[in-house]
Amino acid sequence: xFWTVTNAMLEGMGTTLELFALTLLFSLPLGLVVAFGxxxxxxxxxxLSQISGAPKWFGWFATFRPIKLIVDFIVWVxxxxxxxxxxMIIYFGPGLILDNNIWGSGNSGRFIATVAAFVLNYSCYxxxxxxxxxxxxxxxxxxxxxxxxxxxxxxxxxITLLQMIKRIVPPMSNEIITLVKDTSLARIIxxxxxxxxxxxxxxxxxxxxxxxxxxxxxxxxVGILTLLFGYxxxxxxxxx
Amino acid sequence: xxxxxxxxxxxxxGRVQVLKDISFDLExxxxxxxxxxxxxxxxxxxxxxxxxxxxxxGKISVHGETLFDAADxxxxxxxxxxxxxxxxxxxxQSFNLFPQYTALKNVMxxxxxxxxxxxDYNKKATSEELEAQxxxxxxxxGLADRADHYPHQLSGGQQQRVAIxxxxxxxxxxxxxxxxxxxxxxELTGEVLKVIRGLAEQxxxxxxxxxxxxxxxxxxxxxxxxxxxxxxxxGDAREVIENPKEERTRKFLSRYSGS
Ligand SMILES: Nc1ncnc2c1ncn2[C@@H]1O[C@H](COP(=O)(O)OP(=O)(O)OP(=O)(O)O)[C@@H](O)[C@H]1O
Ligand SMILES: [Mg+2]
Numbered sequence: 453x454f455w456t457v458t459n460a461m462l463e464g465m466g467t468t469l470e471l472f473a474l475t476l477l478f479s480l481p482l483g484l485v486v487a488f489g490x491x492x493x494x495x496x497x498x499x500l501s502q503i504s505g506a507p508k509w510f511g512w513f514a515t516f517r518p519i520k521l522i523v524d525f526i527v528w529v530x531x532x533x534x535x536x537x538x539x540m541i542i543y544f545g546p547g548l549i550l551d552n553n554i555w556g557s558g559n560s561g562r563f564i565a566t567v568a569a570f571v572l573n574y575s576c577y578x579x580x581x582x583x584x585x586x587x588x589x590x591x592x593x594x595x596x597x598x599x600x601x602x603x604x605x606x607x608x609x610x611i612t613l614l615q616m617i618k619r620i621v622p623p624m625s626n627e628i629i630t631l632v633k634d635t636s637l638a639r640i641i642x643x644x645x646x647x648x649x650x651x652x653x654x655x656x657x658x659x660x661x662x663x664x665x666x667x668x669x670x671x672x673x674v675g676i677l678t679l680l681f682g683y684x685x686x687x688x689x690x691x692x
Numbered sequence: 693x694x695x696x697x698x699x700x701x702x703x704x705x706g707r708v709q710v711l712k713d714i715s716f717d718l719e720x721x722x723x724x725x726x727x728x729x730x731x732x733x734x735x736x737x738x739x740x741x742x743x744x745x746x747x748x749x750g751k752i753s754v755h756g757e758t759l760f761d762a763a764d765x766x767x768x769x770x771x772x773x774x775x776x777x778x779x780x781x782x783x784x785q786s787f788n789l790f791p792q793y794t795a796l797k798n799v800m801x802x803x804x805x806x807x808x809x810x811x812d813y814n815k816k817a818t819s820e821e822l823e824a825q826x827x828x829x830x831x832x833x834g835l836a837d838r839a840d841h842y843p844h845q846l847s848g849g850q851q852q853r854v855a856i857x858x859x860x861x862x863x864x865x866x867x868x869x870x871x872x873x874x875x876x877x878x879e880l881t882g883e884v885l886k887v888i889r890g891l892a893e894q895x896x897x898x899x900x901x902x903x904x905x906x907x908x909x910x911x912x913x914x915x916x917x918x919x920x921x922x923x924x925x926x927g928d929a930r931e932v933i934e935n936p937k938e939e940r941t942r943k944f945l946s947r948y949s950g951s
Contacts, residue, residue, distance in 0.1 A: 592788035599742050599782040600802035600862060601774050610801065614792050691791040692844040 457653060457662045464649030465669050468635045471563070471645065475570040475631060482571065483578025489523035490583060523579075530576040535569070536637050542569040543641045559644070566638045570631075577627055585620040586612075618688045625681035632674055646670070693756060695720045695897050696741075696866055702749035702762075703736055703921075710736050711747070712921045718866065718914070721895035725908035725929060728918035729944060734901040735785075737918075738868045741899070742782045743773045754779045754865055778806075781859030781867045785875050787851045789843040795854045796839040799826035799861045806862075822861075829857040833887050849880030853887055860891075867891065869900040885911075905948045909933040917941045 494517060500506060501514035543565040547553040555561040589612045597607035639648040650663040694717035703711040710733045718724050726734050739745040741752065746768065752760040759776045761767045789798050800822050807818045830839050833853040843851055852872055859867060869888065873881040885907050891898060892911045902908055908915055912929040925938045936942045
């Protein structure tokens with residue numbers, strides 16, 4: 453029985469890993485885009501402040517930053533509601549509202565919807581981390597590069613990038629470890645990830661230990677990630 | 693002719709005017725000290741010279757070449773600004789060393805990146821040459837044995853001396869120092885002032901913003917006293933500090949009497 457369970461679990465683990473990897477693959481770069489959006493300084497109404505003798509409230513419109521406003525709103529909604537709820541809205545929403553399940557039927561449709569929800573959610577969380585990393589590098593670093601005649605790209609690649617990465621690694625590793633465990637939420641729309649596989653033995657064979665046994669897999673996975681991030685942090689610890 | 697000519701510089705931040713009609717000349721090999729109370733615009737002036745701020749009015753020329761003219765947008769193009777900056781070296785109050793590089797690499801980085809633009813760039817030969825130059829500069833700063841240390845392994849005074857070497861490595865026409873010792877403990881101030889004094893003796897053209905009046909009097913040739921964005925008094929260093937003509941200068945200096 454142990455081997456039957458283990459084989460089933462490895463399959464569930466495969467789904468979990470796939471969800472984990474695809475989420476990172478898309479949300480790591482997308483998070484950077486979101487971060488740039490939330491730092492956008494685009495002020496299309498800037499010209500209002502140039503009008504001489506304009507009333508004071510023109511000044512408020514002049515500093516209106518539409519991209520930042522929209523992006524900050526999205527990030528607020530995503531970080532302010534449970535991922536489980538987002539997952540259900542994304543999977544069931546289109547069917548209810550448009551009368552059309554855009555995700556396709558069956559397992560693959562559910563899996564794609566899950567990846568979409570996870571990417572959206574984690575992009576927002578990552579964006580906040582990226583932003584902290586970017587804004588955390590003192591302006592003096594960029595200015596020191598400027599007065600030494602460096603180009604913008606030299607300043608980014610030779611000076612700020614590594615300092616950003618160093619700042620980002622600890623909060624990023626936290627978030628990624630959370631993602632490992634969040635993958636279990638996919639069960640809510642019947643994606644056969646690890647927990648769901650473990651649970652299935654309760655119904656079919658009346659066994660509870662397979663469900664507890666899933667914990668071993670999460671622990672191993674998180675253990676490997678912890679070692680990996682520890683290694684990266686140590687690699688970057690030669691400077692402050 | 694003067695190395696540096698600054699003519700009628702104006703600078704506003706929003707509605708606040710921070711620099712008003714600033715004009716002065718600086719001769720080759722001379723040291724100019726800028727003194728004045730907090731908020732008088734000293735840092736802003738140095739930042740304008742280094743193109744970290746764009747003045748709203750006025751002209752800046754080096755060796756007779758107009759680097760900046762507020763009336764001529766052609767002098768403000770990003771790509772040319774980068775080249776023009778190289779006329780000036782800048783030493784910041786907060787050092788701003790690059791933490792991920794050793795002292796040596798901090799000094800070598802910018803010259804190396806610049807050398808890559810040369811048509812006959814040879815990586816090995818260039819980096820050997822630049823390393824020799826950097827080591828020599830560090831030695832001149834009394835840091836020969838600290839070349840392989842990272843900034844966080846150095847004291848504030850040592851970090852500031854690396855920053856001075858880093859600026860010198862670009863061979864600027866004019867070195868600018870913005871309160872180079874005010875982030876340092878008193879016991880570390882001396883070692884930094886000593887290397888600046890050494891540079892003055894070698895006839896390096898320098899502008900130093902400082903609150904060290906005795907240092908300004910003894911090392912600088914010229915002194916400018918600024919207050920609320922204007923130059924109140926300028927002249928021979930010893931003369932201005934020991935015999936100020938303006939009431940405002942006298943009042944400012946009386947706060948430092950005894951030093
Ligand atoms: N980026 C900025 N935006 C708005 N105001 C600024 C900015 N930088 C400086 N100021 C203002 O300009 C004035 C001059 O500042 P500056 O830093 O040049 O003074 P300072 O003479 O260097 O003073 P300190 O001795 O304290 O260094 C101050 O009133 C300051 O508040
Ligand atoms: Mg200042």
